[in-house]
Amino acid sequence: MAYDKFDVLTSRMVPLSTENVDTDQIIPARFLKATERKGFGDNLFRDWRYDSEGNPKPDFVLNDPTYEGKILLAGRNFGSGSSREHAVWAIYDYGFRCVVSSFFADIFKNNCLNIGVLPVTVTPEFADELFAAVEADPSAEVEVDINKQTITLLSTGRSESFDINSYKKQNMKNGFDDIDYLLNLKTEIQAFEAGR
Amino acid sequence: MxxxxxxxxxxxxxxxxxxxxxxxxxxxxxxxxxxxxxxxxxxxxxxxxxxxxxxxxxxxxxxxxxxxxxxxxxxxxxxxxxxxxxxxxxxxxxxxxxxxxxxxxxxxxxxxxxxxxxxxxxxxxxxxxxxxxxxxxxxxxxxxxxxxxxxxxxxxxxxxxxxxxxxxxxxxxxxxxxxxxxxxxxxxxxxxxxxxxxxxxxxxxxxxxxxxxxxxxxxxxxxxxxxxxxxxxxxxxxxxxxxxxxxxxxxxxxxxxxxxxxxxxxxxxxxxxxxxxYHYNAVDIEPMITYGTNPGMGVKVRESIPTTEGMKESVKKSYIKSLDYMGFKPGEPMKGKKIDYVFVGSCTNGRIEDLRTVAEFVKGKKKADNITAWIVPGSREVEKKAMEEGLVQILEEAGFKLRQPGCSACLAMNDDKIPSGKYAVSTSNRNFEGRQGPGSRTLLASPLTVAAVAITGEITDPRDLIEELALEK
Structure with a gap:
């Protein structure tokens, strides 16, 4: 499915430093029953965000008005566990366009790139700096530039480059998904299949 | 080449x-x-x-x-x-x-x-x-x-x-x-x-x-x-x-x-x-159980929960958060902790050999009173074999409830949920927060360990029971 193009994103960050956040936390299984992609943002981090009565838990970062932005600053090994793309739908639908972490789980990262959420892997040291910056000043902004493949903390000018292969980069910049590419290869695929 | x-x-x-x-x-x-x-x-x-x-x-x-x-x-x-x-x-x-x-x-x-x-x-x-x-x-x-x-x-x-x-x-x-x-x-x-x-x-x-x-x-x-x-x-x-x-x-x-x-x-x-x-030696491997909220947080059943000594501050924060969720403390022994539910099933351990292991172990015994014991075969074929082999009868006599095939309490998308705050020792694959139902606390283990827990009602090294049985005989 097509998504919004990604170019240069300048935004504040929402910090969630917990390590090993699995996709069951991002969206619990009981909210996967939809047959359409609708309303997943409402249940993002459901059981950390709301109590069993459905009241917001004031100590959870998404309920803290101090923090806002289109960038989720996450702890190490973010998105582990289940392959549910619903986790990334929830992140996107909530309003995040970019997740920054020192380490991502594989399938989660793939899913991000397939639906237009940019996963930015930074060094553990830079991640610590970003967490410290947003703790000291919640309005601290970063600039994520997909063209230059850099992430910059604007208050200090400290910058790091991040990896993304040029194929996926073009997709993200243009809002393309892989199916468009694959559908153009139908003849090759037919021939390959026939030989199996 | x-x-x-x-x-x-x-x-x-x-x-x-x-x-x-x-x-x-x-x-x-x-x-x-x-x-x-x-x-x-x-x-x-x-x-x-x-x-x-x-x-x-x-x-x-x-x-x-x-x-x-x-x-x-x-x-x-x-x-x-x-x-x-x-x-x-x-x-x-x-x-x-x-x-x-x-x-x-x-x-x-x-x-x-x-x-x-x-x-x-x-x-x-x-x-x-x-x-x-x-x-x-x-x-x-x-x-x-x-x-x-x-x-x-x-x-x-x-x-x-x-x-x-x-x-x-x-x-x-x-x-x-x-x-x-x-x-x-x-x-x-x-x-x-x-x-x-x-x-x-x-x-x-x-x-x-x-x-x-x-x-x-x-x-x-x-x-x-x-x-x-x-x-x-x-x-x-x-x-x-x-x-x-x-x-x-x-x-x-x-x-x-x-x-x-x-x-x-x-x-x-x-x-x-x-x-x-990586190289490992089979003799170093013993019955295992998890104590935290990701599958890497596992120890030998006879061991204690690792302490936070020498842990980096950022790691320690997530570690303590995880143990708090489980209601556990660093350094506590695993053995003897009271358990409420056992779950045998899932794509990890819901096959006929798993059911045979459990049935053989619990044969002629009764589950502990504090335990609710669910067995969910991985498929109709597993269910059919379990019936043909007489496993269903053995399991039911021991107090296990046999359900019909599905993913069930492994991810609790259906009604098979472990209640909030309760402990479940499960043969499944994930001990994430709320994985088996909101607030549920999951400990992952082998079918044999799960069978032993079902009988004693607490975390048990299955080898202890095997030895006891051997002595009785």
């Missing part, structure tokens, strides 16, 4: 095209689907006006959110019912084989694939489910994908994948009494952590792995994802061929001989290189 790993051999044979500084266009032999991660893929496919390119390469079954009682009746939960009905409609419209509720081969997708002989060495297999890695036990490249990729497979039978790095984990030696393949994999994950396999595809090797049955191998490959690896595989051998011979969809006659001849070439060449290797 270039020396190749088993993984290279299968991967390279399925690449249609490599994009420079990009992923490979990767051909998929078999695609499994279920009701939860397929509906949006079908919907988007139809929006594009595209059809399923090779419907015969996809097989469907509803497993994730189906009830495990009264499967012959209409599903009560409206959303679950809608997903299952959508799956039926979509399969019908696109000409996809569906093993529906109540039919002979209904079950968890990763249980029925091997049972039917669909899963065969050398294949590439994907499914919108991370435990697709299970099929690696047959020497396949099998891994979980997201819904966008499910749509890609429908539309083109391909996905775009960068080739992962290669890891080999060798386990040599003979397993001790009371130690099973679940303990091997929980031990490995406790050693290399819940993220130690990220970016890799694993080959499991060594004499301890070779000695395992196919079902035990599936348990190991199944949990490859729990250390972050995309998947794990085991080279096919006589055990594999014997398992597959005569299965409904396995090759027959001359085709069988040809297939076996090919399958015998599917092994890592001597001298082929891996990016990372």
């Amino acid at each position: 270039e020396k190749k790993t088993l993984f290279d051999k299968i991967w390279d044979a399925h690449v249609i095209k490599s994009i420079p500084d990009g992923p490979d266009v990767f051909f998929i032999d078999k695609h499994f689907i279920h009701e939860v991660t397929s509906p949006v893929a079908f919907l988007n496919l139809e929006k594009r006006g595209t059809k399923v390119m090779f419907p015969e390469r996809t097989v469907a079954t509803p497993d994730h959110n189906v009830p495990t009682i009264d499967q012959d009746k209409t599903i009560k939960d409206q959303l679950s019912r809608m997903q299952v009905e959508k799956l039926r409609e979509n399969c019908k419209r696109h000409g996809i084989d569906l093993h529906d509720l109540g039919t002979d081969h209904h079950g968890i997708v990763h249980v029925i694939g091997p049972e039917l002989g669909i899963t065969q060495p050398g294949m590439t297999i994907v499914c919108g489910d991370s435990h697709t890695s299970t099929h690696g036990a047959f020497g396949t490249i099998a891994f979980g994908i997201g819904t966008s990729e499910v749509e890609m497979v429908f539309a083109t039978q391909c996905i775009m994948q960068a080739k992962p790095k290669k890891m080999r984990i060798t386990v040599d030696g003979t397993l001790g009494r009371g130690v099973s393949s679940k303990d091997i994999i929980l031990y490995i994950i406790s050693q290399i952590s819940a993220s130690g396999g990220t970016g890799y595809f694993i080959e499991y090797a060594g004499s301890a792995i070779r000695s395992l049955s196919m079902e035990a191998r599936m348990t190991i490959c199944n949990m490859s994802i729990e250390m972050g690896a995309r998947g794990g595989l085991i080279a096919p051998d006589e055990t594999t061929f014997n398992y597959l011979e005569g299965k409904d969809l396995a090759p027959k006659g001359e085709a069988w001989d040809q297939a076996v001849a090919y399958w015998k070439t599917l092994k890592t060449d001597e001298g082929a290189e891996f990016d990372l290797e």
Whole structure:
């Protein structure tokens, strides 16, 4: 499915430093029953965000008005566990366009790139700096530039480059998904299949 | 000649095209689907006006959110019912084989694939489910994908994948009494952590792995994802061929001989290189249990929860958060902790050998009063065998409740939920917060350990009971 193009994103960050956040936390299984992609943002981090009565838990970062932005600053090994793309739908639908972490789980990262959420892997040291910056000043902004493949903390000018292969980069910049590419290869695929 | 790993051999044979500084266009032999991660893929496919390119390469079954009682009746939960009905409609419209509720081969997708002989060495297999890695036990490249990729497979039978790095984990030696393949994999994950396999595809090797049955191998490959690896595989051998011979969809006659001849070439060449290797000795492995909220947080049942000594502050924060959720403290012994539920089932340990292990152990005994004991067979075929072999009667006499096949309390999408705050020792694969129901606390263990816990009502090293029994005799 097509998504919004990604170019240069300048935004504040929402910090969630917990390590090993699995996709069951991002969206619990009981909210996967939809047959359409609708309303997943409402249940993002459901059981950390709301109590069993459905009241917001004031100590959870998404309920803290101090923090806002289109960038989720996450702890190490973010998105582990289940392959549910619903986790990334929830992140996107909530309003995040970019997740920054020192380490991502594989399938989660793939899913991000397939639906237009940019996963930015930074060094553990830079991640610590970003967490410290947003703790000291919640309005601290970063600039994520997909063209230059850099992430910059604007208050200090400290910058790091991040990896993304040029194929996926073009997709993200243009809002393309892989199916468009694959559908153009139908003849090759037919021939390959026939030989199996 | 270039020396190749088993993984290279299968991967390279399925690449249609490599994009420079990009992923490979990767051909998929078999695609499994279920009701939860397929509906949006079908919907988007139809929006594009595209059809399923090779419907015969996809097989469907509803497993994730189906009830495990009264499967012959209409599903009560409206959303679950809608997903299952959508799956039926979509399969019908696109000409996809569906093993529906109540039919002979209904079950968890990763249980029925091997049972039917669909899963065969050398294949590439994907499914919108991370435990697709299970099929690696047959020497396949099998891994979980997201819904966008499910749509890609429908539309083109391909996905775009960068080739992962290669890891080999060798386990040599003979397993001790009371130690099973679940303990091997929980031990490995406790050693290399819940993220130690990220970016890799694993080959499991060594004499301890070779000695395992196919079902035990599936348990190991199944949990490859729990250390972050995309998947794990085991080279096919006589055990594999014997398992597959005569299965409904396995090759027959001359085709069988040809297939076996090919399958015998599917092994890592001597001298082929891996990016990372680990070696373990089977004698160091004992019955394992998890104490935290990711599968890497595991210890030997007879051990205590690790203390925070020497932990980095950021790590310590997440560690304590995890233990707080579990209601545990650093340094506490695992043995003797009171448990409320036991769950035997899932694509990890819901097969007939698992049920046999539990039945043999609990035969003539009664579960503890404080324990609610659920057994959920992985498929109708497992259920049927359990009945034929008299296991159901043994289990029921011991106080276990036998339910109908499905994913059930492994992820608690249906009504099989562990109540908030309660402890469940489970044969499943994930101990994440709320995985078995909001607020539930999960400890992962082998079927044998789960059986021992069911009898004593507390965390127990199954070997202690085996020894007691031996003394009584």
